[in-house]
Amino acid sequence: MRNWLKKxxxxxxxxxxxxxxxxxxxxxxxxxxxxxxxxxxxxxILAIMAMGMTLVVVTxxxxxxxxxxxxxxxxxxxxxALLPTANIFIVLAVGLVxxxxxxxxxxxxxxxxxxxxxxxxxxxxxxxxxxxxxxxNGKWVTSLPAWYTSMYNSSVLGVPIPIIIFAVVVAVxxxxxxxxxLGRSVYALGGNPVAASRVGINTDKVLLxxxxxxxxxxxIASILYGAxxxxxxxxxxxxxxxxxxxxxxIGGASALGxxxxxxxxxxGVLILGVLQNGMILMRVEPYWQDVVMGLILIIAVSVxxxxxxxxEAQKKxxxxxxxxxxxxxx
Amino acid sequence: xxxxKRSHELILLIFFLxxxxxxxxLAPSFLTVNNLLSVTQQMSELGILALGVTxxxxxxxIDLSVGSIAGLTTIVIATMYGMTxxxxxxxxxxxxxxxxxxxxxxxxxxxxGVPPILATLGTMTFFRGIALVISKGNAISDFPESYYxxxxxxxxxxxxxxxxxxxxLALITAFLLSKTPWGRRVYSVGNNPVAAVFSGVKxxxxxxxxxxxxxxxxxxxxxxxSSRVSTARADLGAVYLMQSIAATVLGGTNIAGGxxxxxxxxxxxxxxxxxxxxxxxxxxxPFAQNLLMGVALILVLxxxxxxxxxxxxxxxxxxxFK
Numbered sequence: 298m299r300n301w302l303k304k305x306x307x308x309x310x311x312x313x314x315x316x317x318x319x320x321x322x323x324x325x326x327x328x329x330x331x332x333x334x335x336x337x338x339x340x341x342i343l344a345i346m347a348m349g350m351t352l353v354v355v356t357x358x359x360x361x362x363x364x365x366x367x368x369x370x371x372x373x374x375x376x377x378a379l380l381p382t383a384n385i386f387i388v389l390a391v392g393l394v395x396x397x398x399x400x401x402x403x404x405x406x407x408x409x410x411x412x413x414x415x416x417x418x419x420x421x422x423x424x425x426x427x428x429x430x431x432x433x434n435g436k437w438v439t440s441l442p443a444w445y446t447s448m449y450n451s452s453v454l455g456v457p458i459p460i461i462i463f464a465v466v467v468a469v470x471x472x473x474x475x476x477x478x479l480g481r482s483v484y485a486l487g488g489n490p491v492a493a494s495r496v497g498i499n500t501d502k503v504l505l506x507x508x509x510x511x512x513x514x515x516x517i518a519s520i521l522y523g524a525x526x527x528x529x530x531x532x533x534x535x536x537x538x539x540x541x542x543x544x545x546x547i548g549g550a551s552a553l554g555x556x557x558x559x560x561x562x563x564x565g566v567l568i569l570g571v572l573q574n575g576m577i578l579m580r581v582e583p584y585w586q587d588v589v590m591g592l593i594l595i596i597a598v599s600v601x602x603x604x605x606x607x608x609e610a611q612k613k614x615x616x617x618x619x620x621x622x623x624x625x626x627x
Numbered sequence: 628x629x630x631x632k633r634s635h636e637l638i639l640l641i642f643f644l645x646x647x648x649x650x651x652x653l654a655p656s657f658l659t660v661n662n663l664l665s666v667t668q669q670m671s672e673l674g675i676l677a678l679g680v681t682x683x684x685x686x687x688x689i690d691l692s693v694g695s696i697a698g699l700t701t702i703v704i705a706t707m708y709g710m711t712x713x714x715x716x717x718x719x720x721x722x723x724x725x726x727x728x729x730x731x732x733x734x735x736x737x738x739x740g741v742p743p744i745l746a747t748l749g750t751m752t753f754f755r756g757i758a759l760v761i762s763k764g765n766a767i768s769d770f771p772e773s774y775y776x777x778x779x780x781x782x783x784x785x786x787x788x789x790x791x792x793x794x795x796l797a798l799i800t801a802f803l804l805s806k807t808p809w810g811r812r813v814y815s816v817g818n819n820p821v822a823a824v825f826s827g828v829k830x831x832x833x834x835x836x837x838x839x840x841x842x843x844x845x846x847x848x849x850x851x852x853s854s855r856v857s858t859a860r861a862d863l864g865a866v867y868l869m870q871s872i873a874a875t876v877l878g879g880t881n882i883a884g885g886x887x888x889x890x891x892x893x894x895x896x897x898x899x900x901x902x903x904x905x906x907x908x909x910x911x912x913p914f915a916q917n918l919l920m921g922v923a924l925i926l927v928l929x930x931x932x933x934x935x936x937x938x939x940x941x942x943x944x945x946x947x948f949k
Contacts, residue, residue: 552744
């Protein structure tokens with residue numbers, strides 16, 4: 298019980314509850330089922346991509362090209378959906394394949410050529426966006442067919458389809474990192490890359506998988522993106538990567554690698570979503586949003602670092618005390 | 628035969644010269660004194676930002692907030708001028724704002740110990756937010772005529788003022804890095820922070836000054852940008868953020884810290900500027916420039932890591948096809 302209380306996720310959950318309570322005291326419109334549902338629905342795309350980014354951050358990598366990937370895949374999904382013979386399965390397949398290919402492109406450069414992830418993805422961010430804009434000539438994809446756009450608002454057994462898709466993504470990701478060799482390797486690699494390769498983990502393969510998986514989830518998110526907005530801007534997703542990374546970091550994944558959980562990331566996404574929604578409901582001037590978001594991020598990471606330092610300090614004293622006791626008894 | 632040391636700067640210089648040659652063949656108006664001067668004018672803003680980013684990356688840090696600091700500086704200058712109608716006071720206030728932003732980053736990173744990428748991810752949003760709150764999201768263009776000298780003026784009617792500023796700042800930064808104790812400490816912190824501490828380097832002090840330096844460079848860059856476009860807006864520096872990191876890395880600064888030179892960064896920035904200007908003259912769509920900048924960055928790093936790639940391919944073939 299005590300361990301459970303000390304967990305990072307629990308602290309973040311408390312923070313989420315406090316923020317929500319504060320907002321609902323000021324505006325009664327916040328704590329209504331329809332508003333809460335709309336918070337979830339508006340952040341599904343962010344949440345799906347944050348799942349992939351969690352794995353990337355766990356390997357102590359980073360991917361700043363996901364915003365461009367989102368735009369790239371969304372445009373292709375949109376163009377395919379406009380074809381007369383297209384149906385929902387083709388669209389799903391195109392989004393997924395497109396995302397995976399973009400992710401593999403990153404992964405090959407990062408794992409194969411050993412160029413640092415941030416450098417590769419700064420480069421591919423420009424490559425993806427540039428080639429997309431060149432191809433579309435800056436034109437939007439509009440008048441998407443109804444069978445595609447209705448996907449976002451329809452539901453199965455009372456559950457909206459985006460939430461079902463999100464649940465599947467979470468389940469698959471959880472299974473991967475909890476029960477498969479490949480998924481455990483992701484944490485091993487992030488915790489200590491040298492040790493990981495010594496025990497026989499193919500680190501290149503793991504890195505390639507992580508970036509390909511990030512791409513796959515971005516592809517799925519891009520399908521929802523087009524369905525949600527019904528028109529797709531080739532600039533879609535510009536600087537969205539920073540929101541995704543912020544959510545993951547607020548959720549407690551360490552930039553040094555080796556730690557980070559899906560639950561934490563979900564809470565991180567919700568904190569961002571609740572703040573944004575609450576500030577709109579409270580009629581705070583929109584200029585204040587960035588100030589508040591930035592402060593939350595700064596406080597979250599600072600508190601994390603200070604906590605870790607305290608834990609480390611405690612660890613050392615215990616070790617010394619044990620060693621002394623051992624010496625005395627011997 | 629003379630054996631030339633195969634360094635990153637050399638590869639980059641050859642790449643740059645090849646690019647210059649191609650551009651001057653494809654676009655006849657490229658290789659004229661006037662055009663080359665305007666290239667240096669266009670690269671100065673990015674270049675000055677990149678000087679600060681280079682010093683930061685050498686310490687194995689990164690600064691995502693430089694674009695926001697530049698934007699905030701423009702807003703502070705405009706607002707202070709609106710209040711005091713004294714240009715000198717306004718510009719000094721803007722530069723002080725940049726220094727304070729840098730110090731804020733520095734305290735988070737050096738004193739509290741937050742990883743640079745996370746600290747500056749937060750401050751990027753925070754500084755932009757402050758700029759938006761001060762300006763209420765508006766663009767301000769209430770400047771006196773004399774303000775435009777920095778961004779649009781010429782010395783001796785030929786040399787663009789910002790080019791001169793860029794050259795002076797680049798020389799100062801190069802001198803600081805290679806000839807002063809502070810510069811040696813910057814490299815040692817990036818190379819091996821533990822060893823640096825044991826050899827008596829005050830890690831937090833060095834890092835603090837490095838981020839203050841980055842903030843000041845961002846502020847100067849913001850000052851020039853707002854003078855060139857005659858407006859102040861919170862998002863003015865945002866486009867240069869990723870470009871400044873890309874140009875620095877293209878220039879051979881190791882993102883893991885410990886190595887990097889100012890001359891490399893200047894060449895890196897020049898590659899981007901020549902690419903942009905040359906493609907413009909040829910009438911290529913601006914969208915293609917984005918693409919080619921990304922390709923140039925990846926290509927140069929691939930050439931740089933050629934031996935690693937060769938080894939991996941050989942190993943792969945051995946394991947799978949024999």
